[in-house]
Amino acid sequence: MNQGDYPDWAELPPELTSSILHRLGGIEILENAQRVCTSWRRVCKDPSMWRKIDMSNPHRGDSCHHELDKMCRHAVDRSQGALVEIEIWRVATYELLSYIADRSSNLRSLKLALCYQIASEGLREILVKLPLLEVLETSYCALSAESVKVIGQSCPNLKSFGKNCEGYRRPRNECDDLALAIAETMPGLTRLQLFGNRLTDVGLKAILDGCPNLEYLDLRQCFNVNLVGDLEKRCSERIRVVRRPDDSTHDYPFDATVHDMDSSEDDDYLYDISDEEDDIAPADEFDDDLSGASDHSDLDHFD
Amino acid sequence: MSESDLAIMKREMMQSYIWLKTADGSIQRVEQEIAMFFPMICQEVVYKGVGTSKNHAISLPQQVNQAVFSLILDYCRFHKVPGRSNKERKSYDQKFIRMDSKMLRELASAADSLQLKPLVDLTCRTLARTIEGKPLEEIREILNLPDDLTEEEKLEPLKNTMDDPGIRLLNRLNAKKRKELKERERLKNVEVEEHAVERSVDDLISFINGGDPKVVKTSKGKKKNKKKKNKKIVSSNDKEGAEDFHDKESHDLHSKQQGVEETGSGIREVEVANLLSTEDDIFTLKSWSEDGYIDDEIDPVMKEMLDREIEDFARRLNSNWVRSRGQERRPVHFSMNGNGTIRRHIGYNLDVIM
Numbered sequence: 001m002n003q004g005d006y007p008d009w010a011e012l013p014p015e016l017t018s019s020i021l022h023r024l025g026g027i028e029i030l031e032n033a034q035r036v037c038t039s040w041r042r043v044c045k046d047p048s049m050w051r052k053i054d055m056s057n058p059h060r061g062d063s064c065h066h067e068l069d070k071m072c073r074h075a076v077d078r079s080q081g082a083l084v085e086i087e088i089w090r091v092a093t094y095e096l097l098s099y100i101a102d103r104s105s106n107l108r109s110l111k112l113a114l115c116y117q118i119a120s121e122g123l124r125e126i127l128v129k130l131p132l133l134e135v136l137e138t139s140y141c142a143l144s145a146e147s148v149k150v151i152g153q154s155c156p157n158l159k160s161f162g163k164n165c166e167g168y169r170r171p172r173n174e175c176d177d178l179a180l181a182i183a184e185t186m187p188g189l190t191r192l193q194l195f196g197n198r199l200t201d202v203g204l205k206a207i208l209d210g211c212p213n214l215e216y217l218d219l220r221q222c223f224n225v226n227l228v229g230d231l232e233k234r235c236s237e238r239i240r241v242v243r244r245p246d247d248s249t250h251d252y253p254f255d256a257t258v259h260d261m262d263s264s265e266d267d268d269y270l271y272d273i274s275d276e277e278d279d280i281a282p283a284d285e286f287d288d289d290l291s292g293a294s295d296h297s298d299l300d301h302f303d
Numbered sequence: 304m305s306e307s308d309l310a311i312m313k314r315e316m317m318q319s320y321i322w323l324k325t326a327d328g329s330i331q332r333v334e335q336e337i338a339m340f341f342p343m344i345c346q347e348v349v350y351k352g353v354g355t356s357k358n359h360a361i362s363l364p365q366q367v368n369q370a371v372f373s374l375i376l377d378y379c380r381f382h383k384v385p386g387r388s389n390k391e392r393k394s395y396d397q398k399f400i401r402m403d404s405k406m407l408r409e410l411a412s413a414a415d416s417l418q419l420k421p422l423v424d425l426t427c428r429t430l431a432r433t434i435e436g437k438p439l440e441e442i443r444e445i446l447n448l449p450d451d452l453t454e455e456e457k458l459e460p461l462k463n464t465m466d467d468p469g470i471r472l473l474n475r476l477n478a479k480k481r482k483e484l485k486e487r488e489r490l491k492n493v494e495v496e497e498h499a500v501e502r503s504v505d506d507l508i509s510f511i512n513g514g515d516p517k518v519v520k521t522s523k524g525k526k527k528n529k530k531k532k533n534k535k536i537v538s539s540n541d542k543e544g545a546e547d548f549h550d551k552e553s554h555d556l557h558s559k560q561q562g563v564e565e566t567g568s569g570i571r572e573v574e575v576a577n578l579l580s581t582e583d584d585i586f587t588l589k590s591w592s593e594d595g596y597i598d599d600e601i602d603p604v605m606k607e608m609l610d611r612e613i614e615d616f617a618r619r620l621n622s623n624w625v626r627s628r629g630q631e632r633r634p635v636h637f638s639m640n641g642n643g644t645i646r647r648h649i650g651y652n653l654d655v656i657m
Contacts, residue, residue: 012408012411012412013412013415015415016411016412016415016423016427019423019427020411020427020430020431020434021431023427023428023431024431024434024435028435028436032437032439032442033434035439035452035456035457036439036442036443036448036452037443037448037449037450037451037452038449038451038452038456039448040448041452041456
C-alpha cells in the first residue's frame with residue numbers, strides 16, 4: 001500500500017470530520033477522538049461540535065457516574081453557551097442539570113433516560129429555567145403530573161414531549177393525571193410519546209382535545225387504553241402516525257419487557273391477600289403467567 | 304423487435320442527458336433526472352446553461368473522480384425509484400457501503416462536495432462505526448492519520464500533567480491576592496520600607512523576648528539585600544529567618560525565603576521548607592486534579608489574563624522569586640518551642656526548626 005495513495009484525512013472539510021466524529025457521542029469524543037491527531041483535536045474542541053451533545057453511550061456501563069458527570073460538564077463548557085440539544089442517560093443529577101441550564105439558556109431539546117438520581121421537583125425547577133425548550137423526553141425518570149403542569153406552563157414552545165416508563169397489564173392501575181396535565185398545559189404539542197403509561201380512554205380523549213396539532217402519538221404499552229370506535233377514528237384521521245398499545249417495540253431504545261405483577265387471576269390475588277393459606281404463592285403460578293406476559297390473549301380477560 | 308425493446312428505445316430517445324466531467328477528466332453522460340439530483344448540477348444547468356453538450360460538460364468538484372462518481376450514480380439510480388420500501392432501501396445501503404475506509408472517505412468527500420445529504424449521512428455514519436470504540440493507534444492506522452499530538456495534549460482533559468493543575472489552580476487562587484499586593488506595592492512601596500523594617504525588628508525582639516541571636520544577626524545582614532518589592536516582602540527581608548509573626552498576609556514568606564537564600568547559607572532549611580511546601584500545594588492540588596476537569600473549569604480567556612498577570616507580577620518582583628512553579632504565599636504560623644527556638648508550621652504539619 002503506497003503511502004502516497006492514501007488521501008490525507010486532514011483534507012476532509014472540518015464539517016465532514018465533525019459530522020463523523022459527532023456520531024461517536026460526547027464521551028467517546030472526549031476520551032478518544034480528540035487524542036488521535038491535531039486536526040481531529042481541533043475539530044473536537046470547536047464549539048460547533050458541542051451544540052448537540054449525546055451523553056447516552058449505553059455501552060459505557062463501567063465508567064463511574066462521577067467521571068461521566070465531569071465529562072458532561074466539560075462538554076457543556078465547550079459549547080460556550082451555544083448548546084441546543086443534549087441527551088443524558090443515567091448520570092443526570094440536580095446539580096449537573098443546573099449546571100447545564102445555567103449555561104445554556106438556548107437549550108431547545110432535553111432528553112433524559114434512566115436518571116434515577118433526580119427527583120420530580122428537581123427536574124421541574126430546572127425546566128423552569130429553560131423557557132425555549134421545544135423537546136422534552138424523560139424515560140424512566142421521576143416526573144409527576146404536577147411537575148408536568150408546571151413545565152408545560154413554563155415552556156410554551158414545547159412541541160415534543162415524551163414520558164416513558166414500564167408498561168404492565170397487571171395489576172390494572174389507572175391514572176389519567178399525567179394525560180390531563182399534558183392536555184391542559186401543552187397545547188402546542190405535535191409529538192407525544194407515552195410509552196407504558198397508565199392513562200385510560202378518558203385521558204386520551206383529553207389529550208386529543210387539548211392538543212389539536214398532534215401529528216405523532218405513541219401509546220405503546222398503554223394497556224388501559226381501548227383504541228376503538230370514535231377514539232380510534234379521531235386518532236387515525238387527525239394524527240399522521242399512531243403507535244397503538246400493542247404495536248411492535250422493535251425500534252424502542254429501552255427494554256420493553258412487560259413485567260406484569262401477578263398470580264393466576266387478578267381477582268384471586270386481591271381476595272386472597274388476607275387468606276393465610278395463600279401467604280406463600282406457589283412458584284409455578286408465577287412462572288406460568290410470566291411466560292405468557294407478552295401474550296396478547298391476556299388482554300381479553302380485562303375488557 | 305419486441306415490445307419492451309421498442310419501449311426501451313423510445314425511452315432512450317426521449318431521454319435527455321447532462322454532460323459531466325469528473326475530476327480526472329472523464330466525460331460522462333448522465334440521465335437528466337439523475338443529474339438534477341445534485342443541487343450544484345441543477346444550478347449550473349439552470350443558471351449557466353451548461354452541460355447540454357459534450358463540449359460544455361459541467362466540471363464536477365475535485366473530489367469526484369470517475370470511480371467515485373460511478374458509485375454515486377449507482378446510489379442515486381437505486382434510490383430515485385419511488386416504489387421501493389424503506390426496508391429495501393436500507394438493505395441496499397448496507398450492501399452499498401461495504402468498501403474499505405479509503406474508498407469510504409473518498410465517497411464521503413465526494414458526496415459532500417455534491418451536496419448529496421443522504422449519502423453524506425450514510426458514509427459518515429459508517430465511518431463513525433468503523434472507528435467507534437477502537438483504540439487510538441488502530442484508528443490512526445485505519446485512516447492513515449498522523450500521530451502528531453504532544454504528550455500533554457494526549458492526556459487532557461482527563462489527566463493533567465503534574466504541574467499544570469498546580470500552577471493553574473495556584474494562579475487562580477492567588478490572582479486576586481496578587482492584585483491586592485500589586486496595588487499596595489504601587490501605593491506604598493518606597494515609603495513603607497524604612498518603617499516596616501524598624502517596626503518589624505522591634506516586634507521581633509519583643510516577641511522573642513531576648514531573641515534568637517541568629518535571627519537578629521541575619522536580619523541585620525538582610526538590610527543590604529533590600530529589593531524593591533512590596534511592603535511585606537521588603538519588611539520580611541530584613542527579618543530573614545524569623546518571619547513576620549503578626550503579618551497574616553505573609554504570602555511573601557516563600558519569597559522572603561528566596562531572598563534569604565541569596566545571602567544566607569545557613570538557611571538551607573528555609574529553602575527546603577520552601578520547596579516542600581510548594582510541593583505540598585502541588586500534591587494537594589493533584590488530588591483535586593485526579594478528579595479531572597479543574598483545569599478546564601477556568602475560562603480560557605480568564606486563564607490567559609491570569610497567566611499574563613503572573614508574568615507581569617513576576618517581572619515586577621525579582622525574577623529569582625518566581626520560579627517555574629507558582630509559589631503560594633501562604634500564611635505561616637509560628638510558635639515557640641519549649642527551648643526558645645521558633646517553629647514554623649508550613650501547611651500540612653511540615654515543621655521546620657529554625
